[in-house]
Amino acid sequence: xxLSLLAWxxxxxxxxxxxxxxxxLAVAVAAYAxxxxxxxxxxAMKLSAIPPLRWIATVYTTVIRGIPELLVIYLVxxxxxxxxxxxxxxxxxxxGYIDLPIxxxxxxxxxxxxxxxxxxxxRGAVQSVPKGQIxxxxxxxxxxxxxxxxxxxxxxARFALPGLGNVWQFTLKDTSLISVIGLxxxxxxxxxxxxxxxxxxxxxLVAAILYLGLTSFSNRGFDxxxxxxxxxxxxx
Amino acid sequence: MDFAAFARYVPELAAGLxxxxxxxxxxxxxxxxxxxxxxxxRLSSNRLLSGFAYGFVYVFRSTPLLVQIFLVYYGSGQFxxxxxxxxxxxxxxxxxxxxxxxxxLNTGAYTSEIIRGGIQSVPYGQLEAGRAVGMTRxxxxxxxxxxxxxxxxxxxxxxxxxxxxxASSLASTITILEITGIAKKIIASTFQPVxxxxxxxxxxxxxxxxxxxxxxxxxxxxxPKSPQARARAEERRQKAVLAR
Numbered sequence: 001x002x003l004s005l006l007a008w009x010x011x012x013x014x015x016x017x018x019x020x021x022x023x024x025l026a027v028a029v030a031a032y033a034x035x036x037x038x039x040x041x042x043x044a045m046k047l048s049a050i051p052p053l054r055w056i057a058t059v060y061t062t063v064i065r066g067i068p069e070l071l072v073i074y075l076v077x078x079x080x081x082x083x084x085x086x087x088x089x090x091x092x093x094x095x096g097y098i099d100l101p102i103x104x105x106x107x108x109x110x111x112x113x114x115x116x117x118x119x120x121x122x123r124g125a126v127q128s129v130p131k132g133q134i135x136x137x138x139x140x141x142x143x144x145x146x147x148x149x150x151x152x153x154x155x156x157a158r159f160a161l162p163g164l165g166n167v168w169q170f171t172l173k174d175t176s177l178i179s180v181i182g183l184x185x186x187x188x189x190x191x192x193x194x195x196x197x198x199x200x201x202x203x204x205l206v207a208a209i210l211y212l213g214l215t216s217f218s219n220r221g222f223d224x225x226x227x228x229x230x231x232x233x234x235x236x
Numbered sequence: 237m238d239f240a241a242f243a244r245y246v247p248e249l250a251a252g253l254x255x256x257x258x259x260x261x262x263x264x265x266x267x268x269x270x271x272x273x274x275x276x277x278r279l280s281s282n283r284l285l286s287g288f289a290y291g292f293v294y295v296f297r298s299t300p301l302l303v304q305i306f307l308v309y310y311g312s313g314q315f316x317x318x319x320x321x322x323x324x325x326x327x328x329x330x331x332x333x334x335x336x337x338x339x340x341l342n343t344g345a346y347t348s349e350i351i352r353g354g355i356q357s358v359p360y361g362q363l364e365a366g367r368a369v370g371m372t373r374x375x376x377x378x379x380x381x382x383x384x385x386x387x388x389x390x391x392x393x394x395x396x397x398x399x400x401x402x403a404s405s406l407a408s409t410i411t412i413l414e415i416t417g418i419a420k421k422i423i424a425s426t427f428q429p430v431x432x433x434x435x436x437x438x439x440x441x442x443x444x445x446x447x448x449x450x451x452x453x454x455x456x457x458x459x460p461k462s463p464q465a466r467a468r469a470e471e472r473r474q475k476a477v478l479a480r
Contacts, residue, residue: 066398066444067437068405071416079429124474169298176300180409187302194310201311208299208307215298 005197006206013193013203020189021210023103027185028172030107035114035171036164042115043122057119064116069177073109077181080105106178114171121163125156158229165222172214186210241431245422249435252415257443259332259404259414263339264397270344275351289348296345301403304342309334309410335407343400350392354385387458391473394451398444415439 008014045057064072081100088094129152137147179187190207194200278289296304312319312328319325327333358381366380408417419436423429459469 063437063441066402066441068402068416068440070405070408071419071433071436071440074416074420074423075429075433078423078427079433082427082429173300176302177406179302187300187306191306199314201307201314204303204307204311208295208303211299211303212295 005193005199005202013189013197016189016193017186017203017206017210020184020186020207021214023183024172024175024185024210025214027103027106027110027178027183028168028175030103031110031114031175032168032171034107034111035118035167038111038115039118039122039167042119043126046119046123047126061116061119064113069109069113069174070180072112073106073177073181076100076109077102077105102178102181102183105181106175106183110171110174110178113174114167117170118160118164118167121160121167122156124163125159126152128159129155158233161222161226161229165219165226168218168222169215172218173211176211238428238431241426241428242435245428245432245435248422249415249418249432249439252413252418253439255412255414256401256404256439259335259339259407259412260397260400262336263343263404264400266336266340267343267347267400270340271347271351274344274348275355278348278352279355293345293348296342297349301338301342301406302409305335305338305406305410308338331407331410331412335404335410335412339400339403339407342403343396346396346399347393350389350396351385353392354387354389355381357388358384383458387455388472390451390455390458391469391475394448397447397451401440401443401447 004012006012006014006017042057042060045053046061048054077100084100133151133155134147137151142150175185176187179185179191182188184192186207190203194203197203274289274292277285278293280286280289308328309331312334316325319328362380362384363376366376371379404414405416407414408420411417413421415436419432422432426432455469455473459465
């Protein structure tokens with residue numbers, strides 16, 4: 001193993017790998033944010049009184065949680081590109097080749113999966129808010145919006161935090177799959193470096209260490225957030 | 237949508253089904269054995285053993301499976317002369333072997349935590365009772381700890397099996413033509429992603445449906461039938477769903 005390969009600048013791959021880590025982090029954050037928005041919407045649908053909304057949400061979470069992310073990535077990457085080209089030639093008469101923006105494609109695919117998993121987390125958190133508190137809020141004359149912002153949101157955020165921490169963990173790890181469609185994040189960068197230096201073990205090991213660093217670091221962040229969120233709670 | 241394509245693609249994708257199942261089955265069996273070992277190490281009072289088990293679990297749960305697969309398959313190439321010398325290169329040059337190794341290590345790490353949780357949930361009184369009637373340590377483990385731990389861990393393990401079914405798709409990145417590998421090949425050559433996705437997705441959903449039902453069935457038959465025990469089992473299932 002030749003560690004000078006990891007030098008900064010033109011001599012080594014250090015800066016490229018670091019840039020890959022930044023892309024990984026960026027796509028993970030974007031996908032996670034999308035996942036929480038999708039998850040909140042689907043959780044509301046699952047808890048709604050209208051049966052078709054519940055069915056749609058249930059089908060979505062069942063399908064996405066049961067199908068490999070890689071398959072979803074292939075569908076969106078190839079299918080989305082074809083759809084875009086069809087629209088371009090049908091509506092605008094453009095016959096050239098259009099590629100999907102891969103960062104966006106990756107974000108959508110990983111966000112779709114993060115959304116399905118966070119749906120369950122958020123739904124569980126909403127259900128663990130005691131009914132009596134909502135009744136009490138109604139009794140003192142709070143409006144629907146007040147009940148939502150003052151009673152539900154603060155507690156749901158606290159209850160959902162550990163589960164959402166889990167979702168973040170595998171969102172971060174799942175971003176490695178986007179390398180198959182060519183986004184130059186940690187994995188893709190490691191593959192490029194491995195190919196040109198013929199030292200695959202070195203660079204995949206570096207990739208593993210980068211992921212390990214990112215997960216450990218963010219884990220600590222979530223632990224802190226949990227402590228902060230639970231600061232006013234009496235412990236049994 | 238091209239309905240004629242369905243008839244063409246179903247048999248093509250079905251050819252990948254045995255490979256997916258075999259890959260999952262081999263990794264699950266080996267991974268489970270590894271997991272029991274790691275869980276026992278983790279719970280051992282020997283600091284070295286438990287520290288090693290902790291490190292193993294931590295590393296494998298904090299890195300993506302794709303990195304693990306690539307490290308084993310492509311990474312081993314860097315040590316080819318050495319591996320040839322000790323006669324192991326024939327294994328590492330084989331993509332199937334590498335996929336099974338990576339999946340085994342990965343599921344071993346996750347499953348060991350599930351088993352550890354199960355073992356720790358065994359009520360202390362039951363172990364005392366076992367000791368009081370004079371069971372040896374082995375008998376205690378085999379007849380009290382292990383059965384109760386497994387029952388407790390079953391819903392979470394069911395989730396792990398489903399995650400493994402999905403994870404096996406990553407083997408396609410190292411040339412193995414299981415369902416996802418074949419799906420990618422067809423999509424790339426025909427540009428009919430929607431049709432292929434629906435069929436391949438249906439295969440995966442079918443596998444996972446069977447797994448879910450099998451776990452339910454096993455849980456029902458392994459559980460005491462009192463209403464309280466049923467309520468506890470239901471609660472465990474809910475928790476397992478929230479866990480991932």
